[in-house]
Amino acid sequence: MRTENNSQGIILIMIxxxxxxxxxxxxxxxxxxxxxxxxxxxxxxxxxxxxxAYIKFTKQVVSLKTYYPYLTFIRVLFHFTAFSTFFVSITYMPLATANALFFSCPFFVSIFAKFFLKEFIGIRRWSAIAFGFTGVLIVLNPNFSNFECKNLLPVFSAFFYAASMTITKYTSDKDDVNTQLFYFYVIALILCIIIYFFMGEGQFNNNDFDPSTQFIFREWFSNFDYTWKFILFFGVAASIAFVCVFKAYIVASPSVVSLFEYSLIIMSMIPGYLLFNEIPSIRTLVGVVCIISAGVYIYFRERVRDQYVASKTPARR
Structure with a gap:
């Protein structure tokens, strides 16, 4: 039986x-x-x-056979949509706020698990989910007379990410992680190439668009001399982060390390303040506390029932 090393898992998840x-x-x-x-x-x-290269170096085997081709495509499409909406949201929203709203993901995971994976969700977890969404409303602070729908983008991101992770859980009985990784990157790169041929020359961009919209439609590689070093860092950071998350969920208890994913909200406050002078309001902090509290309670209820739904699902990948 594998011995869980929670300390190592926590360090990895914090990295x-x-x-x-x-x-x-x-x-x-x-x-x-x-x-x-x-x-x-x-x-x-x-x-x-x-x-x-890491898989090759560690002599792991990648099977090119997937037992769920259609679900695999939908899973990648949902994941692609999730982080498209999230990265657009951080262009106009404080980093901590966007990440806090994204952490409504465990609530959606639990809901999807109930209806699509036939997992049992008791009244206590339903109450926690309702409390968590109350925190989402507090963070959003909706004024329905002039509420901007774009503020919902991190919540939409959480919804689509939860859907992709629910499919991942369903397909993981036959497709191992390397197979799922292979098709994720192949399909994601194909989607990017299709988007490039459709609008990569900036044909749909307009100078009258706001900066966030131009971020979507701007011509590709128009400032590559400036952006390439950042893009290289994003790829390297994503690789290291994925290995750390994957390793953390192997060596430690998922219900423990998943709690420390909430540190992302705190960590995002630091560059938010230093680079963009973003200071969360008291209302935002209260909403964040509600979201984190609800997520933590869901994890502990899963541990009590020995039925892991949300806590085996990394909140970022």
Whole structure:
């Protein structure tokens, strides 16, 4: 029986969250000189090369046979959509706020697990989910007379990411992690290439667009001399972070290390303040506490029932 090393798992997850915080802050820093899907393409390409080199070096086997081709495509599409919406959201929203809203992901995971994986979710976890979404409302602070729908993008990101992770859990009975990784990067890179041929020359961009919209439609490689070093870092950071998260969930209890993923919210406050002078409001902090408390309670209820739904699902990948 495997001995769990929670201390090592916590250190690994903290390293991964630090890298994600650095990545998010640098994307926010350069978004007016780059384009979203150019970053995606470079990040996926570098990460794929490094991860497959790691698999080759460690002499792991990659099976090219997937038992769920359609679900695999949908899973990657959902993941792609999730982080497209998230990275757009951080261009106009404080980093800590966007990450806090993204951490509504465990609530969606639990809901999907109930209806699609037939997992049992008791009244206590339903109450925790409701409490967590109350925290989301507090962070959003909706004023329905002039509420901007774009503020929901991190929540949409959490929704699509939870859907992709639910599919991952369903397909993992036959497709191992290396097979899922292989198809993730292949399909994601193909999606990027399709987007490049569709709008990579900036044909849909307009100078009247706000900077966040231009981030989506700007011409690819128009400022590559400036952005390439950042894109290289994103790919390397994503590779290291993924290995750290994956290793953490192997060597330690998922219900323990998953709690420390919330450190990303705190870590994102540091570059948010230093680079962008972002100071969370008291209302935002109260909402963050509600979201974290609900997520922690869900994890502990899963541990009590020995039924892991959300806590075996990394909140960032």
């Amino acid at each position: 991964a969250m630090s890298l994600f915080a650095m990545q998010d802050s640098l994307i926010k820093f350069i978004f007016e000189q780059s384009t979203l899907f150019e970053i995606f393409f470079g990040r996926y390409l570098v990460a794929a090369l490094l991860l497959f």
